[in-house]
Amino acid sequence: MTIAPDVPAGIRPTTDAALAAPKGKPKNLGQIIRWLLLFAGGILMIMPIVYMISTSLKWPHEVYNVNLIPEEPTIENYTYVLEDGRFYWWFVNSLIIAVITTICNLLFDSLVGYTLCKFRFPGRQLVFIAILSTLMIPTEMLVIPWYLMSQSFGWLDTYWGIMFPGLMTAFGTFLMKQFFESVPDDFIEAARIDGLNELEIWWKVAMPLVKPALAALAIFVFLGNWTAFLWPLIVTNSVDMYTIPVGLSGFGDEVDVAWELIMTGAAISTIPTLIVFLIFQRFIIRGVVMAGLKG
Amino acid sequence: MANLALRNLTKAFGNTEVLHGINLEVADGEFIVFVGPSGCGKSTTLRMIAGLEEVTSGEVIIGDKAVNNLEPKERDIAMVFQNYAIYPHMSVKKNIAFGLRSSKLSKEEKEARILEVAGILDMVPLLDRKPNALSGGQRQRVAIGRAMVRDPAVFLFDEPLSNLDAQLRTQMRLEIKKLHQRVGNTIVFVTHDQVEAMTMADRIVIMKDGHIQQIGTPAEVYHQPANAFVAQFIGAPSMNMLPGTLNGKGLKLGAGSSLKTKWKSDSALDVMVGVRPDDLTVGKGDPIVSGKVTVREPLGPETLIYVDTPSGEVIAKASGRTPPELGEKVVLSADPANLHVFDAKTGMAVQ
Numbered sequence: 215m216t217i218a219p220d221v222p223a224g225i226r227p228t229t230d231a232a233l234a235a236p237k238g239k240p241k242n243l244g245q246i247i248r249w250l251l252l253f254a255g256g257i258l259m260i261m262p263i264v265y266m267i268s269t270s271l272k273w274p275h276e277v278y279n280v281n282l283i284p285e286e287p288t289i290e291n292y293t294y295v296l297e298d299g300r301f302y303w304w305f306v307n308s309l310i311i312a313v314i315t316t317i318c319n320l321l322f323d324s325l326v327g328y329t330l331c332k333f334r335f336p337g338r339q340l341v342f343i344a345i346l347s348t349l350m351i352p353t354e355m356l357v358i359p360w361y362l363m364s365q366s367f368g369w370l371d372t373y374w375g376i377m378f379p380g381l382m383t384a385f386g387t388f389l390m391k392q393f394f395e396s397v398p399d400d401f402i403e404a405a406r407i408d409g410l411n412e413l414e415i416w417w418k419v420a421m422p423l424v425k426p427a428l429a430a431l432a433i434f435v436f437l438g439n440w441t442a443f444l445w446p447l448i449v450t451n452s453v454d455m456y457t458i459p460v461g462l463s464g465f466g467d468e469v470d471v472a473w474e475l476i477m478t479g480a481a482i483s484t485i486p487t488l489i490v491f492l493i494f495q496r497f498i499i500r501g502v503v504m505a506g507l508k509g
Numbered sequence: 510m511a512n513l514a515l516r517n518l519t520k521a522f523g524n525t526e527v528l529h530g531i532n533l534e535v536a537d538g539e540f541i542v543f544v545g546p547s548g549c550g551k552s553t554t555l556r557m558i559a560g561l562e563e564v565t566s567g568e569v570i571i572g573d574k575a576v577n578n579l580e581p582k583e584r585d586i587a588m589v590f591q592n593y594a595i596y597p598h599m600s601v602k603k604n605i606a607f608g609l610r611s612s613k614l615s616k617e618e619k620e621a622r623i624l625e626v627a628g629i630l631d632m633v634p635l636l637d638r639k640p641n642a643l644s645g646g647q648r649q650r651v652a653i654g655r656a657m658v659r660d661p662a663v664f665l666f667d668e669p670l671s672n673l674d675a676q677l678r679t680q681m682r683l684e685i686k687k688l689h690q691r692v693g694n695t696i697v698f699v700t701h702d703q704v705e706a707m708t709m710a711d712r713i714v715i716m717k718d719g720h721i722q723q724i725g726t727p728a729e730v731y732h733q734p735a736n737a738f739v740a741q742f743i744g745a746p747s748m749n750m751l752p753g754t755l756n757g758k759g760l761k762l763g764a765g766s767s768l769k770t771k772w773k774s775d776s777a778l779d780v781m782v783g784v785r786p787d788d789l790t791v792g793k794g795d796p797i798v799s800g801k802v803t804v805r806e807p808l809g810p811e812t813l814i815y816v817d818t819p820s821g822e823v824i825a826k827a828s829g830r831t832p833p834e835l836g837e838k839v840v841l842s843a844d845p846a847n848l849h850v851f852d853a854k855t856g857m858a859v860q
C-alpha cells in the first residue's frame with residue numbers, strides 16, 4: 215500500500231517506522247522476529263490473490279497443479295468469461311446493488327448518526343442501544359426473517375429484495391455517530407445563527423466535515439455488498455438476478471467446478487473494488503486512524 | 510432607546526438554576542463586556558440572547574420586541590465563537606457569504622457587501638484561501654467578517670480572543686474596538702480577562718455565580734466597586750484586603766493604626782479595608798501597615814513588593830529604580846481617600 219503524499223503529519227510516525235525499517239540492518243532479535251511475522255502475514259495475504267491470477271491463466275487440465283507459473287499461460291478464460299452473457303449481467307447486478315446500497319448507507323447512516331449525536335431527545339440512548347444491539351445478531355440468523363419478509367412482500371428475486379437488508383447498517387450508524395462527535399457544536403450553532411435549517415446544517419456543514427468517515431464507510435459498504443454471498447444466494451432464483459459471487463460459484467457443470475473460470479471472474483471482479491479503493495484510499499487511511507483515536 | 514434588554518432572565522439546567530435573574534439595558538451602539546470567573550454564566554447569558562439556549566424565565570428584548578420564541582436567525586444577531594467556527598471546507602469568501610444567506614440582497618449587492626467587509630477587515634487578498642491556510646488571527650477575522658456582513662442589531666462575541674497568543678490578543682482587541690467605532694453596532698462581548706473588559710467596554714457587567722455583581726463604566730467598577738468581589742476581580746494585581754473595624758470615630762485597622770476617613774458607623778462594624786497596590790506606597794500618605802519585604806517583582810518602571818504584615822500578605826508598588834531590599838522593614842502608606850471599605854459579613858461596599 216502506498217501512502218498518499220498528503221497524509222496528515224500526525225499519522226506519519228507509525229507508517230514511517232514500518233517503511234523505514236528495511237533500510238538498515240536488523241538491530242536485534244525482536245526486530246528480526248517482527249519482520250518475519252510481517253513477511254509471513256504479507257505472504258499469507260498475497261498468496262490467494264497470486265493463485266487466483268495464476269489459475270485464471272491456466273488451462274483446465276492444469277488447474278489442480280499447484281505450480282505458480284502456468285506451463286502454457288492463456289487468456290482464453292478471460293475471453294470466455296467476458297463473452298459469456300451471464301457474467302456481464304452479474305457484473306451489472308452487483309454494480310447496481312453495491313452502488314445504490316453504498317449511497318443509501320452514506321445518507322441514512324449519517325442522518326441517523328448525526329441525529330443521535332447532536333440532538334437531545336427523550337429515548338435517544340435507548341434508540342442508540344437498540345441499533346447497536348442489532349450488531350450482535352449474525353447474518354446467518356437474520357436471513358430467515360428476511361426471507362419470510364421478502365416472500366410475503368413479493369420481493370424474492372428482485373433488486374429490492376437483495377438490497378433492502380443492507381440499506382442502513384448499525385455499524386455505519388455507529389461509525390458516523392462517533393465521527394459527528396468530533397464536529398464541534400460551535401459549527402452547528404454558527405450555522406443555525408447563519409439561518410440554515412436543520413437539514414441544511416447536516417448536509418452543508420456537518421457532512422463535509424466528516425468526509426473521511428464517509429469515504430471509509432463507502433469502501434466498507436461497497437466491498438461488503440460486492441462480495442456478499444449468503445443473502446443474494448438465498449433471495450435470487452433466476453440466473454439473470456445473480457450477483458457475481460453467486461454466479462461465479464455456479465460456474466462449471468454438475469460434474470466439474472470450473473475453477474479457472476471462477477478465478478477469472480473473481481480476478482475481473484476485483485477491478486471495481488480496486489477503483490473504489492484507489493479513489494477513496496487517501497481518505498480511508500485518515501479515516502481509520504481517526505476512528506482509532508476516537509476509540 | 511434600549512437596543513437590547515434582559516428582564517429577570519433566569520436559566521436552569523434540569524433542577525440546577527445557573528442564572529438567577531439577570532437585568533440589563535443596553536443602549537444602541539453600546540459596547541458591553543460580560544466578565545467573571547469561569548462558570549459564572551456569561552456564555553449561558555450570551556447564548557440565551559442568541560437563541561441557542563432556551564430561556565427558563567424572563568425576557569430577552571432585541572430592538573423593541575421580545576425574542577424569546579424566535580429562532581436565532583430571526584433575532585437580528587450575529588455571533589463570533591471562541592474557536593472561530595469558520596467552516597473549514599469553504600473559502601474565506603464563501604464563509605463570509607454564508608452570513609448573507611438569509612438576506613434579501615441581490616447577488617451584486619451581496620458581492621459588494623462581502624468586498625466591503627473584506628476591505629474593512631483587510632482580508633481582500635485572502636478571499637480565495639481555505640481556513641487551514643490562515644493564521645489564528647486571520648481566522649478570527651473571517652469569523653468577525655461573517656458576523657459583520659449581516660450588519661446585525663447586536664454582535665455577540667464569546668471569548669473570541671482567548672485562543673490567540675498574548676501579542677495577537679492585544680492587537681485584535683484594538684482592532685475590534687476600532688471596528689466598533691467604525692460600524693457602531695451594539696456589541697456584547699464575553700471574556701474572563703479583566704484587562705480585555707477594561708480596555709474595550711463602554712460598560713462592564715461583572716458576574717459571579719449567576720448573579721450580576723455590578724454594571725458600570727470601566728472607571729466606575731475600578732474606582733467605586735460595589736462589593737469586595739468586584740474590587741478584587743478588577744485590577745491587577747488584585748486589591749489588598751485588610752481586616753478592620755468601623756466605629757463612631759472612624760476606621761481602625763487590625764494592625765492598630767486608626768484613620769480619619771469619611772466612613773463612620775454608630776455601632777462598631779467589622780469591615781474589610783481594600784487598598785490597591787498602586788495606591789500603597791513606601792513613604793508619603795497615612796501609614797496603613799508595616800512589615801518585612803518577602804518577594805520583589807521588578808516590572809521595569811516599578812517594582813511589586815510582597816510585604817509580610819500582621820494583617821497578612823500585602824502587595825504594594827515601589828520605585829523601579831530604588832526598591833526596598835529583601836527583608837527590609839517598610840511602612841506602607843496610602844491616601845485615605847483611596848481606601849475602599851466593605852462590610853466584612855456581606856461584602857458590600859460601605860457608603
Ligand SMILES: Nc1ncnc2c1ncn2[C@@H]1O[C@H](COP(=O)(O)OP(=O)(O)OP(=O)(O)O)[C@@H](O)[C@H]1O
Nearest residue numbers: 522527545546547548549550551552553554700701
Ligand atoms: N448544557 C449544560 N448543562 C448543564 N449545566 C450547564 C450547561 N451549560 C452550562 N452549564 C452550567 O452553567 C454554569 C454557567 O456556565 P457558562 O458556560 O455560562 O459559564 P461561563 O461564565 O461562560 O464560564 P467560562 O468562562 O468557563 O466559559 C456552569 O456552572 C455550567 O456548569
Ligand SMILES: [Mg+2]
Nearest residue numbers: 551552553667
Ligand atoms: Mg463561557
